[in-house]
Amino acid sequence: MSDRRDAHGRDDRRPAIAAPGSVKQITSLTNPIVKDIRGLALKKHREETGLFLGEGLKLVTDALEEGWPVHTILFAAATRGQEAVMRAAATVHARGGMVLDVSEQVLGKITRRDNPQMVVGVFRQKLTPLAEVRPREGDIWVALEQVRDPGNLGTIVRTADSVGAKGVILVGETCDPFSMEAVRATMGSLFHVPLVRTGRDAFLAWAKTSGARxxxxxxxxxxxYRSVASTAPTVLVMGNEQQGLSDALAEACAVRVKIPMWGKADSLNLAVATGVMLYELRRVEIGSV
Incomplete structure (x- = not known):
């Protein structure tokens, strides 16, 4: 990313990809726009730009349908003329985004895959402030304390979407929900499920006044674990993959439950355990369908 200054002499962190409402054809792997987009694989670059990458036409379409801010769409020249791809590109262009018609080699370089998706989107990150989270009757939120694995995080977001949970709260030092690995694992649910980032103390203070169980x-x-189904506003609190919940968050829970193990394994994968709990929390509604 180039070092630029704005009118006030401050470092302008906008990358070279910031050229709204334009269409370009790119085949060179050394093009500066390609280099900037490739840089989004790095957390530092994502933080500087406020952007992230998502792969696949379905994911891009989900984002557009949700009105998510799409900065750039890239599609392989081989898909030129395909109705769904051209419709997505036209929508991005109409909303002021950049449209890039690129070679498959460029897409492979950006996604770091030998067989890349034929459509890739560059999106703006979006987070919900914790103060705006007000659980109501029947609402379920998920709070994850210091989750480390982006695959787990993405899978949990997807599962939260599947049960109609209202959002996911990331507590403490968690992995980046906008990393390529996490975004892939959400399968597009990232655009349907609000995300919140907060510290442990802030979360505990919020929990005391939230009215949620x-x-x-x-x-x-x-x-x-089969005793938790309820229509009361609920926050399911899940801990780190290795240590589980911290003492502070465990003590804040009005209800603490255990998922029994019948085999020789002593624990479940975090994403699997969260899925089990979410569906159990929904049992009242599921039983009435």
């Missing part, structure tokens, strides 16, 4: 899983819990 906090439910957490804990190895020392004695209550069965």
């Amino acid at each position: 906090l439910v957490g899983t804990h190895l020392k819990a004695t209550a069965d």
Whole structure:
């Protein structure tokens, strides 16, 4: 990314890809626009630009249907003329985004895949302030404390979407939900599920006044996980992959439950455990369908 200054002498962090409402054809792997987009694989570049990458026509279409701010769309020359691809490109262009007609080699370089998706989007990051989260009757939110694996995070976002959860709150030092690995794992649910980032102390302070019931899983819990179904506003609190919930968050939970193990494994994958809990929390509604 080039070092530019704005009218006030401040460093202008907007990358070379910031050229709204334009259409370009690119085949060179050394093109500066390609270099800037490739840089979004790095967390530092994502933080500087406020952008991230998403792969696949379905994912781009989901973003457009949700009105998500799409900065750039790239499509392989081989898909030129395909109705769905051209419709997505036209929508991005109409909204002031850049449209890039590129070679498959360029897409492979950007996505770091030998067989890349034929459509890639560059999106603006979007987070919901914790103060705007006000759980209501029947609402379920998921709070993840220091989740480290982007695949787990993305899968949990997708699962939250599937059960109609209202959003996912990231507590403490979590992995980046806008990394390529996390975005891939969401399968487009990232655009349907609000994300919140907050610190542990801020979350605990919010929880005291939110009116929501906090439910957490804990190895020392004695209550069965099948006892949590309710229509009360609920926040499912899940801990780190290795250590589980911190003592502070475990103590804040009004309900602590345990998922039993019948085999020789002593724990479940975080995303699997979260899925089990989310569907159990929805059992009241599911049973009435």
